[in-house]
Amino acid sequence: MADVFLQEVGPRDGLQMEAVFVPTAQKIALIDALTATGLSRVEVSSFVSPKAVPALADAADVFAGIARRPGVIHVALVPNAKGAERAIAAKADELNMVLSVSRTHNLANMRMTPEESLAGFRDIVRMGKGAGVLLNGTVATAFGCPFEGAEPPERVLELVRLYLEMGCTGVTLADTTGMANPRQIEDLAGAALSIAGAGALTLHLHNTRGLGLANVFAAWRAGVRRFDAALGGLGGCPFAPGASGNIATEETAAMFSEMGVDTGLDLRALLEEARGLAAIVGHDVPSQLTKSGLVEDLHPAPAPR
């Protein structure tokens, strides 16, 4: 059993930001390669409107094509009851609901008021329970909103409690546009941990301002044991063109490995997949580790000059 669990979100949170449509067969091959590295949870795709997110229009086909590994949770993001219906039909193991603590962001991101989102969640939860699938609730913009700025921590914790009361088995605090800092993480993730417990709480962090792994370390020291990450650091923020996206799975795994904390992952295989991403998405990826290699990969000493 690993000490820390990394949960891959690249196929969903990464690819949805890409300008190119990654062919379904390539998505399937990537996800299969990822679950083979030992990841415990993979967000496979999103059952949103294909018009809103054309990059993920093949969600059902991707779910149909991937290898199901025992012990791996294959997650579908669902915005509403219609999405939940499609995700359950596609045999998703878990439905992930997303609500921004910021009203403005929820309107921009989900095209619904928070009240409309929550009303839909009641249907999703009922359908999910009926189908026997797991349920996860995500609090987006939990550490700040790019439109509204800081959000009241009490409101974030209220949503954590609400998700758990609704029957979610997992709750995610998302730093959607990379606004969190380590001290805020200690405070807010610490408070959320005392409500949800380390088994149920996930942090979803972005590296938009370079603080991604600093926030991971602060959270780990505070007791958090589950982190979302995207291979190669895919993803991004619409307000920071060219900036880093999600924390990179292979960099996060390498950090814990160097720290002597077991992630149960095949780090070298992850790095190899990350290095292959550029050919899939058509551009360089933010991950530094793809350029530098692992700490243990030493270099020959230069000849005397």
Place this chain on the structure above:
Amino acid sequence: MADVFLQEVGPRDGLQMEAVFVPTAQKIALIDALTATGLSRVEVSSFVSPKAVPALADAADVFAGIARRPGVIHVALVPNAKGAERAIAAKADELNMVLSVSRTHNLANMRMTPEESLAGFRDIVRMGKGAGVLLNGTVATAFGCPFEGAEPPERVLELVRLYLEMGCTGVTLADTTGMANPRQIEDLAGAALSIAGAGALTLHLHNTRGLGLANVFAAWRAGVRRFDAALGGLGGCPFAPGASGNIATEETAAMFSEMGVDTGLDLRALLEEARGLAAIVGHDVPSQLTKSGLVEDLHPAPAPR
């Protein structure tokens, strides 16, 4: 008085890696702009052989041209007595000596055995004391060597003690090629702190594998209060082409600012200078903050679709 001190090394550790020679007047203007932001210490240049590091061949002219601000320490890196003589003539406030804990790295980097370096340091210290300048001793590859791998922490701490015994007022532990992890930082920087104290100990960290700010945060939690950083994240590692260099001054300053820790710096001015670097060095810089902007810089909410 600031709670944390950032010390700029971009003009030396950053520019020495650049393929282009930045004109002396541009170097001077950059350093003057940097000291105007409130930095307490700036590594201005290096008095090494112009053949070995042509990018810094104008060290004396740069020292002659910069504005001297009271309270700012203008540092010169010196490899030997000849360099110290030139640095003292150029009115450097502090001489910085560098010795790798790895014998192989010292041979590759300084073209001397550690014993030869140390013998030279005795001369440098004597000359520095005679001239009334400050002395800093850097332990390079303190957290690992790209040729030898892990180095014994006891050997690192031995060099810290040796520098202090020689009369250095400051000691720097350098993660020269970005091999450190936060737990190692807690242990080794913690041990060095108990020898040197927070006033004398500096950490010099690189972001080669994406862990730069995680290491800063771990060090800060362990009590470290002085950090080297390079504007824009300039610098790099010869073994990781394209990977990040030093931790970025503006990202480090922004992290502490968001955490409510005073650095005494004008963050917005730093960011503006970092954004201007690309025009000076002729390429994009690693800093994410130059792309994303500050957390407090909010965006207008999108119009309803």
